[in-house]
Amino acid sequence: MPEAIQLEPVTHVAVNVAWVAGAVAVAYGAGMALSWLLQRIEGRSVVVDDFEELTRGPVRATLMVIAAKTAVHHTSDPSSVWRDGVDHLLVIALMATNTWLFASLILVAERRAIARFAGGGEAMTDADRHRRRVRTQITVLRRLVVALVVVFGLASVLTTFPAFSNIGKTLFASAGVLSVVAGLAAQTSLGAAFAGIQISFSDAIRVGDVVVVEGEWGRIEEITLTYVVVHIWDERRLVLPCTYFIKTPFQNWTRNATALLGTVALDVDFTVPLDAMRAELDRLLKSSKLWDGRANVLQVTDAVGGYVRVQILVSAPNAGSLSDLRCDVREGIVTWLQRAQPGALLRHRLEHAATADDDTVRPHVGAGEPRADAGLFSGSPGAEERGRAFDGPDGDDADDGETADGREFAPARSRGE
Numbered sequence: 001m002p003e004a005i006q007l008e009p010v011t012h013v014a015v016n017v018a019w020v021a022g023a024v025a026v027a028y029g030a031g032m033a034l035s036w037l038l039q040r041i042e043g044r045s046v047v048v049d050d051f052e053e054l055t056r057g058p059v060r061a062t063l064m065v066i067a068a069k070t071a072v073h074h075t076s077d078p079s080s081v082w083r084d085g086v087d088h089l090l091v092i093a094l095m096a097t098n099t100w101l102f103a104s105l106i107l108v109a110e111r112r113a114i115a116r117f118a119g120g121g122e123a124m125t126d127a128d129r130h131r132r133r134v135r136t137q138i139t140v141l142r143r144l145v146v147a148l149v150v151v152f153g154l155a156s157v158l159t160t161f162p163a164f165s166n167i168g169k170t171l172f173a174s175a176g177v178l179s180v181v182a183g184l185a186a187q188t189s190l191g192a193a194f195a196g197i198q199i200s201f202s203d204a205i206r207v208g209d210v211v212v213v214e215g216e217w218g219r220i221e222e223i224t225l226t227y228v229v230v231h232i233w234d235e236r237r238l239v240l241p242c243t244y245f246i247k248t249p250f251q252n253w254t255r256n257a258t259a260l261l262g263t264v265a266l267d268v269d270f271t272v273p274l275d276a277m278r279a280e281l282d283r284l285l286k287s288s289k290l291w292d293g294r295a296n297v298l299q300v301t302d303a304v305g306g307y308v309r310v311q312i313l314v315s316a317p318n319a320g321s322l323s324d325l326r327c328d329v330r331e332g333i334v335t336w337l338q339r340a341q342p343g344a345l346l347r348h349r350l351e352h353a354a355t356a357d358d359d360t361v362r363p364h365v366g367a368g369e370p371r372a373d374a375g376l377f378s379g380s381p382g383a384e385e386r387g388r389a390f391d392g393p394d395g396d397d398a399d400d401g402e403t404a405d406g407r408e409f410a411p412a413r414s415r416g417e
Helices: 002-040 046-054 056-075 083-117 129-159 162-173 177-185 188-202 274-286 319-340 381-388
Strands: 210-213 216-223 227-232 237-241 260-268 296-302 308-316
Touching: 002 046, 002 056, 046 056, 046 083, 056 083, 083 129, 129 188, 129 216, 188 216, 188 227, 216 237, 260 319, 274 296, 274 308, 274 319, 308 319
Parallel strands: none
Antiparallel strands: 210 216, 216 227, 227 237, 260 308, 296 308
16 A cells, blocks of 8 residues: 555656647647648738748747646646646746747748838849848847847746846836946947947948948948948958947948949059050950949059059949959050050169260250259249248348347348348
8 A cells, every 4th residue: 555655646747747748749730730721821921921931930839838738737736746846837938939939920020021121032232222221220120129029038037936026126116227227228238239220220331231341341241239240252251349330430332322433553654655555445444344334534643753653443333343343454454565565564774874984975054045943032033033022021120130039040132231
């Protein structure tokens, strides 16, 4: 008889576990049947497709927890020692699955909103700035709402513990709760989150924009509540906090339009035929598919130091095309110089200095021949005239040769005294 008394509780627990396992299996099967039914509905809408795809896991998990909770309540004795602990765990599990389900529903709403207002595609053209802006805002809002749902879910779990429940009630009932929230908002983490919301709705950057940050140019790949991911042109990822785009100047090449201007600089010899170079540039651009036809300029921007600085201005529909176009133009002009104008390639000249034994003598400027003035304000009638324009007022109140502060100076010309 004592052995039967000891075996009875063990058998009862085993029976309860079997009932719970069976209920969970049935609930999982019901979840699979629900997914199968949604997939087989004829003429179903895209909302149903998104709901079935994104909420499949949380719906099955919620059904399984509900089934386990129901089986425990109907098969176990409420006075059992382990009943309270199991009930508490099942309540926490149900809160977790509900939080997961609500977050999944938010994902469904995000996908439908993007499809309705932002085209619904992952790859969008740079010219579609409105869609990229809307998509950025919807994505950031989704992350914010999901974060709030998770916070409320954790708060709900904490309220199931009496100690935490009392602390929470005391905290929110205190008069200083607003000051605590304001102090937390001033911290770096929440500041970054507020910065993420700000840049999403200020339209400073959008997902897909081409920007130049930290000396690198790339495309905005992702905007979260706390950081921004920039896909650099060489396949690297630059991760920057959202506060960077609030406090630091940066270049946005596609904020209003995707078309850009670019320059190509070349140093050539003074003998370069500029008209022929312009004709070659025109030929290169007209034969290129990367040129959008807006800009085709060749200018001489400098001509010192023994060379001529030529700057070429071209245009392209986007940053990638501009980069390749600049390289093509640079290569084409260099090839043309090598082939058709080798004398215009940059070279350094050395001049032999003349000596007394050389046959070459300096040319002599004869009397009466025109020559440049030696001074700007003295040495010639014109220079004297310029100098008089900068003279101070004549009078006895100022002594010649000394300024008002006692410093000596040499008069630029005689006053005729």
